[in-house]
Amino acid sequence: MTLTLHNFFRSSTSTRLRAALNLKGLDYDYVPYVLRRGDTRTPEYLAMNPAGLVPALEGPDGTIMTQSLAIIEWLEENHPEPALLPTDSDGRVRVRALALMIACEVHPLNNLRVLAYLADCFGADEAAQKEWFTHWVETTFEALEKMLSSDPRTGVFCHGDEPGLADLCLYAQVWNNRRFDIRTSAWPTIDRIFKRLDQIPAFRDAAPPNQPDAA
């Protein structure tokens, strides 16, 4: 089965998906796009994905899948081992919620096109962009740290002792945070989980600096 991953090394939604593909042991062709150059706004790319976003995963039959979390659920359904979601429904709602806290409350506010809007329309300089970025990371990471540290279901990873969907989002977001030099030392549970994830080849191989298009 051939999968083609349309993505960008620094995109945290791409990082999530790369780590998921690696965990599932799935090979894929890597097609890089330079966001700042407008590679995802060309007529060819927009014909494939009208949202003009990465990542997109092209299935063996040419089907285009978009939105990293939707694609990861598809991977989970079609390649169930190793599992990225717990077997119990109460565990799954927790893991999906932890993942969505990052996917909905942090990442959308801090991506490139949003920072560009702040610069263009509100004159936000590098310092103001950093303040904005840091604010949304801190707001959610403080809540995330409380939810992880206070719940006995947190183990070596966000939920138990095997990495899963929430860990994919956490790992990618911590890498994204480095854009503005935000470190995880203020959040001991997050810090501990990230460091452990970073030792796992499936995660490490998905990290931005280890991609073919990394500067």
Next chain:
Amino acid sequence: MTLTLHNFFRSSTSTRLRAALNLKGLDYDYVPYVLRRGDTRTPEYLAMNPAGLVPALEGPDGTIMTQSLAIIEWLEENHPEPALLPTDSDGRVRVRALALMIACEVHPLNNLRVLAYLADCFGADEAAQKEWFTHWVETTFEALEKMLSSDPRTGVFCHGDEPGLADLCLYAQVWNNRRFDIRTSAWPTIDRIFKRLDQIPAFRDAAPPNQPDAA
């Protein structure tokens, strides 16, 4: 079974979840919170949900569930009829992606706390806030319109002829858009689907003006 919904009438993530509960035919106790008054930032609320966000759904055993899309997946697993996701995996990845386009690319940028930040830190007045809000709605709704209008799987609703997860997000976002008087006439497929959804009691009863805490 008693479910308790912690929510706010105008919150679009709350609207999504109310419509899902209604479609599943599940009763719930309605607990309203006034976001501007800080009702979700009290020690009591933060002890329940450290993120300080609505909605949260309290299960019969007191379990607190957060993040609307995670809760809707939980509802789908525990109360499968009527289904909110297609039976085929390729259909599910499409529906989840359409839902996430709204949940990740529109809503997070346009909620109350983000508009407050723009006002406080960048001096964004009502006109600048409207421009920001409209920009993110238009960016995603244009892509959404293309994806819906070009795909034969779009039916009476976003996917086929029964309402599902993507319709929940679309319906709630169109209501949210009215905050800045954005109408759907520019997007004929979205407009048609919204109008049809608005005739369904489960959706209509979930709409902001029909809640007990509506002004």
